[in-house]
Amino acid sequence: MKNITGSKPLNLSLYRLALIHSSVAIQTPNQNFRLSNERLEYLGDAVLGLIIAEYLYKKFPYKDEGFLTEIRSRIVNRESLNQLAHKIGLTELIEYETSIQIRGNQSIAGDALEAFIGAVYLDRGFLFCRNFVLKRLLQAHLDLDKIIQTNLNYKSLLIEYAQKNGKNIDFVLIEEKSYRNTTTFTVEVRLNGKSISQGMGQNKKKAEQAAAEKALQTLNVSLK
Amino acid sequence: MKNITGSKPLNLSLYRLALIHSSVAIQTPNQNFRLSNERLEYLGDAVLGLIIAEYLYKKFPYKDEGFLTEIRSRIVNRESLNQLAHKIGLTELIEYETSIQIRGNQSIAGDALEAFIGAVYLDRGFLFCRNFVLKRLLQAHLDLDKIIQTNLNYKSLLIEYAQKNGKNIDFVLIEEKSYRNTTTFTVEVRLNGKSISQGMGQNKKKAEQAAAEKALQTLNVSLK
Structure with missing residues (x-):
């Protein structure tokens, strides 16, 4: 984990949970509730959404919200998140039912990345998480100019x-x-x-x- | 503004901008760019999304992400935000072309509230903004139990x-x-x-x- 975020996790169990795909969810005493990374993914999606929204808002002071929304969706789309998960070495750490991937579930990696971002947020707070996302994901692995140009808007x-x-x-x-x-x-x-x-x-x-x-x-x- | 957020704004111009509907947008020297609250609305939407996502995540540790997503969308839907904007007295402060309302634009108030939240976030940071949203909007004006019960069961x-x-x-x-x-x-x-x-x-x-x-x-x- 330290290799990925650049800092030692405080609550390691959060990061572990982020890597548990629902196909290997853990049954809890509560019959209707199984532990997997789905809740963290929901949270991480919102964290990532805000971080990218603010980043673009400040980077492009004269672009309208249509442009900002469009570029954000290109950054956080499934394919882009899957690739990011591979690049930072997260994919190998995910626990999932191997039969599932064959059946064509294409978002396991990206979903886990969102869950991971949710874990970083809960573990270290908003500012740390923002720094992690911007420095270690966006700036390290994405070519924003290319994303904007590959435009066809x-x-x-x-x-x-x-x-x-x-x-x-x-x-x-x-x-x-x-x-x-x-x-x-x-x-x-x-x-x-x-x-x-x-x-x-x-x-x-x-x-x-x-x-x-x-x-x-x-x-x-x-x-x- | 102080009455609404409970604290003096540092950068008043942000709050002013949050109240300028696109129908009365201000032309800038940049031909393709007119100043209105639309960019702040885009940002505030993401801020609000995260704040509510985290709040529900923590409040309901044994509910799955489907429940959390559903309840969040009930809180941040257009009608709910319009009502909130009215309740905190924001509606009267919005500048817009009066002919527009007649044409049935039903989200002016809610959009301005999102923009306002974006302004609070930029002006005072995430933690202040989160506190504002949870205390002065959610807890002061929304009945969460009722929102959940009004349940589409x-x-x-x-x-x-x-x-x-x-x-x-x-x-x-x-x-x-x-x-x-x-x-x-x-x-x-x-x-x-x-x-x-x-x-x-x-x-x-x-x-x-x-x-x-x-x-x-x-x-x-x-x-x-």
Whole structure:
């Protein structure tokens, strides 16, 4: 554990619990309650959510909450957490029923990492845990620039393009059509007030993405 | 502000920003960035999520993460946050375009409360903020017992429905399957002797809840 957090755990049993997958949960005298890392995962998910939210909030003072939410979800998504768990050597320590992995449970490692973060939080408090997450996970193992670039958020790419070229870009909701249970949104992209593309989608965000993608094609902007 | 948090703000501008709805956002020199409480709301949402997650984690050491997640979502849902914002007198302080409320934007108050929590967090740190949320919001204004009881206890809702309509309802355990450490229960709901749904779970109670929930859907009984 010390190798992972950089400091000796105070309450080792928390870290042990974080590594017990529900497939090998321990039966307790309380019939309806079995000990596994699921509760710690629930807590760690919230801890990680706040730490990354604050980190991005401060790092990008001029980005809107849509950008922040998007980048956070790329950092804390299942695949990213699985990879992080492997990189810090957590995966080998997890106890689980081996038959389970074969059946395709793909989040054992990432879930255990969240539980581990929950354990660090309970054991050492918020500030220590924040430092652990930022230094030993985020900065040590994630390439934030790459995460942001690997983007394909067409809307933000378009906005970026407009900024660089000193142009005004507007996303205008021009239609919202409901039929039975389905609503279709149509959004128009205007460059310096002139319509250059339209996109449709089942919500405003999707319509914006579709419209932005077309606009980028029209403008011949290459995607990184 | 002092009346709300119980302590003098250090950085008043944060609290002011928390009260600026996007409908009256302030244009900045950066063309694509307008100042409003949306970024603080994103942060405050994560702060609140962690505080409530930890509170429930510690208060209910023998409840599983499904219960904790459910109760948390009842506490931080839009309606609950709107009510809290009203109760602490935050609503009157929000600046927004008055035409907006008419168009049915129902989350202005709750969103501002989340932004306010984000401001408290940035201004005074995690521990102060946690204390503020637990003492001045949760314990002062929410009845946790009631929130838990107002329980979507599907089984009792279903029994209530059957009673009202003069029908017989039975919960029948039809299967109990063990595989290594895990046992799965299957329960069938019978209305006047006729099967209307089945549910599975890791114990009988959960299987009953799952079966009752499906039965309520099948019967088109609306949940309060």
